[in-house]
Amino acid sequence: MDAAEFRRRGKEMVDFVADYQENIEHRRVYPDVEPGYLRSMIPSEAPLEPESYEDVLRDVDRVIMPGVTHWLSPHFYAYYANSTSFPSILADLLSSGIGTIGFTWAANPACSELETVMLDWLGKMLQLPEDFLSETQGQGGGVIQGTASEATLMALLSARLKTVKCVQESDPQRSEADIISKLIAYTSEEAHSSVEKASIIGGVVIRMVPTDEHFSVRAETLEKMVAEDKATGYIPFFFCATLGTTPCCAFDKIDELGPICNAENIWMHIDAAYAGCAFICPEFRPLLNGVEVIWGMSFFNPFSIQQAMHLCFYFFLPLHLFSTSLSPHLSSDSQHWGIPMARRFRSLKLWFVFRMYGLRGLQAFIRKHVELAKTFENLVRGDNNFEICAEVVMGLVCFRLKGSDELNKALLKQITRTGKIYLVPCKLRGRFVLRFVVCGRTTELRHIQEAWKHITELSSELLQNLFDHEGKEN
Amino acid sequence: MDAAEFRRRGKEMVDFVADYQENIEHRRVYPDVEPGYLRSMIPSEAPLEPESYEDVLRDVDRVIMPGVTHWLSPHFYAYYANSTSFPSILADLLSSGIGTIGFTWAANPACSELETVMLDWLGKMLQLPEDFLSETQGQGGGVIQGTASEATLMALLSARLKTVKCVQESDPQRSEADIISKLIAYTSEEAHSSVEKASIIGGVVIRMVPTDEHFSVRAETLEKMVAEDKATGYIPFFFCATLGTTPCCAFDKIDELGPICNAENIWMHIDAAYAGCAFICPEFRPLLNGVEVIWGMSFFNPFSIQQAMHLCFYFFLPLHLFSTSLSPHLSSDSQHWGIPMARRFRSLKLWFVFRMYGLRGLQAFIRKHVELAKTFENLVRGDNNFEICAEVVMGLVCFRLKGSDELNKALLKQITRTGKIYLVPCKLRGRFVLRFVVCGRTTELRHIQEAWKHITELSSELLQNLFDHEGKEN
Numbered sequence: 039m040d041a042a043e044f045r046r047r048g049k050e051m052v053d054f055v056a057d058y059q060e061n062i063e064h065r066r067v068y069p070d071v072e073p074g075y076l077r078s079m080i081p082s083e084a085p086l087e088p089e090s091y092e093d094v095l096r097d098v099d100r101v102i103m104p105g106v107t108h109w110l111s112p113h114f115y116a117y118y119a120n121s122t123s124f125p126s127i128l129a130d131l132l133s134s135g136i137g138t139i140g141f142t143w144a145a146n147p148a149c150s151e152l153e154t155v156m157l158d159w160l161g162k163m164l165q166l167p168e169d170f171l172s173e174t175q176g177q178g179g180g181v182i183q184g185t186a187s188e189a190t191l192m193a194l195l196s197a198r199l200k201t202v203k204c205v206q207e208s209d210p211q212r213s214e215a216d217i218i219s220k221l222i223a224y225t226s227e228e229a230h231s232s233v234e235k236a237s238i239i240g241g242v243v244i245r246m247v248p249t250d251e252h253f254s255v256r257a258e259t260l261e262k263m264v265a266e267d268k269a270t271g272y273i274p275f276f277f278c279a280t281l282g283t284t285p286c287c288a289f290d291k292i293d294e295l296g297p298i299c300n301a302e303n304i305w306m307h308i309d310a311a312y313a314g315c316a317f318i319c320p321e322f323r324p325l326l327n328g329v330e331v332i333w334g335m336s337f338f339n340p341f342s343i344q345q346a347m348h349l350c351f352y353f354f355l356p357l358h359l360f361s362t363s364l365s366p367h368l369s370s371d372s373q374h375w376g377i378p379m380a381r382r383f384r385s386l387k388l389w390f391v392f393r394m395y396g397l398r399g400l401q402a403f404i405r406k407h408v409e410l411a412k413t414f415e416n417l418v419r420g421d422n423n424f425e426i427c428a429e430v431v432m433g434l435v436c437f438r439l440k441g442s443d444e445l446n447k448a449l450l451k452q453i454t455r456t457g458k459i460y461l462v463p464c465k466l467r468g469r470f471v472l473r474f475v476v477c478g479r480t481t482e483l484r485h486i487q488e489a490w491k492h493i494t495e496l497s498s499e500l501l502q503n504l505f506d507h508e509g510k511e512n
Numbered sequence: 513m514d515a516a517e518f519r520r521r522g523k524e525m526v527d528f529v530a531d532y533q534e535n536i537e538h539r540r541v542y543p544d545v546e547p548g549y550l551r552s553m554i555p556s557e558a559p560l561e562p563e564s565y566e567d568v569l570r571d572v573d574r575v576i577m578p579g580v581t582h583w584l585s586p587h588f589y590a591y592y593a594n595s596t597s598f599p600s601i602l603a604d605l606l607s608s609g610i611g612t613i614g615f616t617w618a619a620n621p622a623c624s625e626l627e628t629v630m631l632d633w634l635g636k637m638l639q640l641p642e643d644f645l646s647e648t649q650g651q652g653g654g655v656i657q658g659t660a661s662e663a664t665l666m667a668l669l670s671a672r673l674k675t676v677k678c679v680q681e682s683d684p685q686r687s688e689a690d691i692i693s694k695l696i697a698y699t700s701e702e703a704h705s706s707v708e709k710a711s712i713i714g715g716v717v718i719r720m721v722p723t724d725e726h727f728s729v730r731a732e733t734l735e736k737m738v739a740e741d742k743a744t745g746y747i748p749f750f751f752c753a754t755l756g757t758t759p760c761c762a763f764d765k766i767d768e769l770g771p772i773c774n775a776e777n778i779w780m781h782i783d784a785a786y787a788g789c790a791f792i793c794p795e796f797r798p799l800l801n802g803v804e805v806i807w808g809m810s811f812f813n814p815f816s817i818q819q820a821m822h823l824c825f826y827f828f829l830p831l832h833l834f835s836t837s838l839s840p841h842l843s844s845d846s847q848h849w850g851i852p853m854a855r856r857f858r859s860l861k862l863w864f865v866f867r868m869y870g871l872r873g874l875q876a877f878i879r880k881h882v883e884l885a886k887t888f889e890n891l892v893r894g895d896n897n898f899e900i901c902a903e904v905v906m907g908l909v910c911f912r913l914k915g916s917d918e919l920n921k922a923l924l925k926q927i928t929r930t931g932k933i934y935l936v937p938c939k940l941r942g943r944f945v946l947r948f949v950v951c952g953r954t955t956e957l958r959h960i961q962e963a964w965k966h967i968t969e970l971s972s973e974l975l976q977n978l979f980d981h982e983g984k985e986n
């Protein structure tokens with residue numbers, strides 16, 4: 039394919055994407071395919087000779103589209119908000135077109151520098167303390183990580199390194215392996231599984247901290263666990279707080295946890311993969327209060343903010359990280375701020391989205407999601423068959439049919455089978471709960487109303503069947 | 513930006529990318545900017561109100577382009593081949609447009625399934641043993657990793673897990689921490705720094721294995737080191753072989769190393785981040801012989817094959833990996849085959865590129881690079897001022913001016929300053945050597961000839977100055 043053909047095909051693809059997004063509402067949001075559906079639809083090996091582009095594109099419709107879960111559909115209420123916007127797609131196209139890999143400054147100065155400045159922009163939008171910015175001291179700052187999992191792992195590894203050094207300063211004979219075997223990390227019982235995964239990779243013990251009635255970790259609980267573990271010879275070194283837990287968007291009390299972590303020399307990291315974006319709104323910023331006292335790091339993965347996929351942000355204070363302290367063989371380039379060395383030119387997405395929306399536009403976007411979630415919450419509260427299972431703070435509503443887990447499982451099964459809307463469950467205090475997340479850029483009030491109508495119709499059928507069944511039994 | 517505006521802007525961006533790539537040859541390949549150049553060119557915070565798209569695009573030309581190292585330029589001979597192709601850009605645009613995150617099968621069945629089948633296609637192109645494919649046993653297979661660093665880390669962590677379990681089977685009292693403290697990994701002294709980084713993250717000791725006169729690790733050397741370490745109580749558990757080292761594209765002798773690793777219960781992983789792609793050509797496939805006897809994993813990062821960026825491949829045998837054995841809390845979804853959970857729909861790139869090129873087209877692409885490298889080698893060999901520093905097997909030529917390191921550093925400095933071509937150095941046996949890698953999709957014979965002419969002109973000046981200077985001194 040030469041440049042002339044690319045011009046033609048590229049413009050067709052732009053229309054393909056625009057058509058897809060304009061009509062996505064009419065597609066079944068959750069696909070009606072069985073595991074393994076795809077293999078028999080395409081050859082079992084690559085062609086020897088080139089095929090035509092028309093054939094490839096035809097197969098996108100024939101093979102791919104029937105198996106896609108449509109994340110950008112306004113009927114998608116699963117996982118967490120993951121909006122993508124047109125400016126973000128344009129920036130991504132530009133990034134692909136430049137085709138650069140920015141693993142050192144020299145490998146692409148513009149890539150390294152734009153990322154640094156964009157993360158300062160974001161830091162200011164979030165009103166982070168100045169120490170977290172690169173422009174002030176030139177040592178703090180942020181980097182884009184591939185995913186929240188990588189950011190948490192980076193934080194845990196940095197904390198491990200720091201603690202080993204610290205212990206060895208007072209006890210030079212003690213081996214690294216021995217120290218690591220005594221390290222203990224903490225996180226909420228409600229935290230994302232990636233925190234546990236990070237501890238396994240790092241080879242350290244982790245304890246899950248019980249939460250209060252609001253699913254929040256409280257200072258008292260952590261303090262008690264730390265004291266217990268120190269008494270048995272462990273070295274508490276890392277606490278991953280969550281602002282906006284995956285199951286129900288709960289918030290650990292970082293303002294009371296920070297001082298304890300400071301006093302105990304525990305590195306506190308904040309996983310705000312979902313809720314972080316909302317802190318650009320003054321009314322939500324108080325939830326981040328306490329970030330000032332921690333000396334660790336915080337992390338934001340504001341899918342909704344920048345409406346760009348796969349940009350996660352990792353802010354750090356001016357501490358000696360990975361880069362300079364891991365090994366004398368490794369240089370101090372930004373490639374060592376994460377696991378991978380090669381990086382796409384991802385900051386272009388931030389730049390495009392921040393500028394095309396403006397701070398006010400991004401705030402409005404977040405507020406609209408929260409407002410729609412409140413609307414849904416009110417609909418649920420207005421129906422006596424249902425109950426709300428956790429406080430609705432942002433765009434997530436946890437709800438369930440009053441009754442057994444089996445009843446709620448049956449309802450979710452019907453929802454998934456019907457394929458009109460898509461949502462996923464969670465467990466709260468052992469109970470099976472449905473999560474309704476306002477996700478989409480194009481989700482409007484009427485979608486919320488339709489979704490609720492659909493849910494109540496399915497649940498009425500279920501309850502009627504149950505009633506009939508019970509009637510027969512009696 | 514609504515869909516109608518996206519159609520217009522998207523088509524403009526397609527033209528922008530096509531224009532960029534068509535005229536890239538006339539740009540200075542290495543930018544003439546100083547560190548920190550960008551910050552003063554843009555505001556220090558995000559705008560409050562939306563800006564116009566025209567302003568953003570104007571700034572791409574004003575702010576970004578002057579600071580870009582043009583990886584897709586035919587004058588780019590640095591690092592390693594990283595071609596991107598038009599079909600790959602189209603697939604990337606489609607992936608952005610669908611905007612899905614495939615971290616479980618349900619999150620996007622098409623994404624999970626196409627990836628599995630594409631990796632089978634690739635495995636067959638590479639003539640991997642059947643055990644490495646998913647279609648045969650349904651348990652082996654490949655996944656796309658973000659980068660080579662992540663693949664190596666995954667392999668090392670899997671090996672660590674397996675060895676801990678294995679040791680505990682015969683010695684149930686021994687703690688995981690104690691076992692890990694005794695583990696020892698090996699890799700070539702010529703291996704990429706990401707292998708050392710993986711060992712640091714995994715908290716295990718690593719030893720660098722000396723190479724023979726061809727920069728290859730030999731069985732005898734590894735065998736001796738393993739015996740030494742066992743004698744002092746270490747547990748050898750992991751060997752990362754390299755096929756195509758970063759400095760000079762050397763090949764470890766995996767056919768003689770595999771049996772030793774097998775005998776010693778050492779997990780052998782192959783890092784073929786550069787050279788792996790060439791194994792789709794029958795004439796290069798013998799370099800992979802020996803993969804049949806290893807029970808570990810191998811890894812290929814064929815940038816040139818698929819001409820798509822940031823796709824790395826990680827093949828594994830049907831062993832219990834991360835997924836099922838790490839922890840009972842973590843499920844067995846493919847999200848656990850790597851560090852990150854969220855994944856773009858990256859297999860679309862493979863599908864588009866494999867089909868639009870066909871196996872023969874991809875082979876021709878690789879052969880052309882190798883041929884151009886041979887041409888460059890002959891030019892160097894024809895000039896008595898220069899010497900070739902390592903065997904030229906694929907697209908990389910290691911060369912230097914006969915004389916001091918200072919002389920060669922001065923030459924590279926002139927090359928970089930002039931900005932007509934871009935290459936980076938390496939060290940071979942302590943000597944400063946220039947690396948010339950044929951990288952580009954559009955690199956032709958005339959570019960190679962021009963590059964050589966440019967290098968010899970600069971070196972003639974240097975040698976003349978040196979001669980004049982020495983003349984004066986005498």
